[in-house]
Amino acid sequence: MSTAVAALDPQPIRGNADARPGLARLTAVELRKMVDTRAGFWLQLGILGLTITFVVLQATLGHTEDHTLRKILEASIFPAYILLPIVGILLVSSEWTQRTNLITFALVPRRSRVLAAKLAASVLLSTTAVATCLAFAIFATAIAAPDLTGLWSLPAAQLVQTLILVVVAVIMGLGYGAALLSTAPAIVLSFALPLGWSAVGSISALEGTARWLDAGRSFEPMTKHVMNGTEWARVGTTLAVWLVVPILIGLWRIRRSEVS
């Protein structure tokens, strides 16, 4: 069909055909995959909407002394902290449930490079999310502007902690997706396992041990105050179990699995 041919540029191909797609390119592709499906698009739009709602509520309701940048940022992070991990889960698991892994790994046979790109994309996504939350929080604080000392007080260390919190939450999601390679179980377990673990921790005899691996309790101080050494050690221990282990299992499974 002549129109088809006309639509093809005389130089339809760009770049060297034998250049391996770089990690930056693959990361850009993974970022694109986060939003170019219906589920991904609406999920992130929903998170954005919730974030705005949380910011508005935190800045308008309750005690005036809570209308500080610190408190509003803490509230604004919540939707992303809870829901953005699902984007991480989907980024890996949907390749299996939707079987696009056939295409992905035919184009990039070194599967660990794909996982690395997904990790990098997750870090970029969560950083963008935190930056957006911060912008909303600053805006809301300026509008609400109660007459308080320490209204704008936000230690850099605490901002970094907040960033780390969201980044690790999304990577933990990625880990669930990678370890299970299936969307529904990964989403369910990512919510059920931490809750179950907290329940174990409520048994008083196990209290001391369990709290080191209880993400809910280890991560709690991250948005509250600048953490001390023990608190960081708890975060590290929690991450070793709930982040590093699933990612390693996932890497092993992804590299070995039969794609069909």
Next chain:
Amino acid sequence: MPTSDEADGDQRPYRGASHSGDTPLMIEARNLTKRLGGRTVVDGVSFRAEPGTVTGFLGANGAGKTTTLRLLSGLSEPDQGEPIVLGSRYRDIPNPGRRVGVLLDAAAQHGGRRGREALAVSAQVMAVDARRVDGLLELVGLDRSAARKRVRHYSLGMRQRLGIAHALLGDPEVLILDEPANGLDPPGMRWMRELLRDFADRGGTVLLSSHLLREVEALADHLVIIDAGRVVAKGGRSELLARTGTQVRADDKARLGVALAAAGLSAREAPDGGFLVEAEPEDVGRAALAAGVALTRLGPAGDGGLEQLFFNLTAGSADTTAADLEEAA
């Protein structure tokens, strides 16, 4: 319906092997063996596909075609043997999408992604200009409204067209296609045949699988027939056709069978009720005469062509084969 012969000159969206240069070895399966779940799915499979030709990879469902193609395209690791594409392992090709077009399952697309976007994502991976996506969509007959639809709303035929566009996206010199005609209507099949023929005529290498003989009979220059994981026949189409033997039928089938056995002729039961004999018609006639069996039919089996050959070679999986043959006929 876009047809390949309407495109002309160097503006075609694919160039065949024109940029392949000095790699004559396009596809070679060397003694591939793959076990899955304790079963040997692919068992010592060896064959080659040459530039400028279409190789049909035939077998009943479950014969090991898909697994073999997955081994060749680096999606699965063989337990033994070597899958060679363009002189090396597929996995060692730096940007494989630009050298090898792979379509293993047209249904394997994200349902929530729009058709155009599905191609655009892959174009980005292999550093192909996004404008090429629109040209290919048009080439495979997916119009603007189809390109905007989410893939979950595609028919199998539309997915197959999207899959072909995807395989051609990187301007490859080799195509590996698993059941590409699945879900296409007869004009669609004809279009696909012309497209692949043209691709091969320009020096490209095509390896396509099918469980339906009729699909490849008219198109393939070479055939590889696989049954229960093993290659049972391979060679040029005409060469294989010459081997189809003699077809013989008699009202008294049992006596004919005895007569053939007595004459030391190797015979198999044909689906039409007679026998297929690996001998010249003359010898079969003599054997029947010696036993006093009246024949109702005697002649070269060539007419039945590949269908018969395919049936004979894959008789072990007769259930699916017979059904497929009916479907094909």
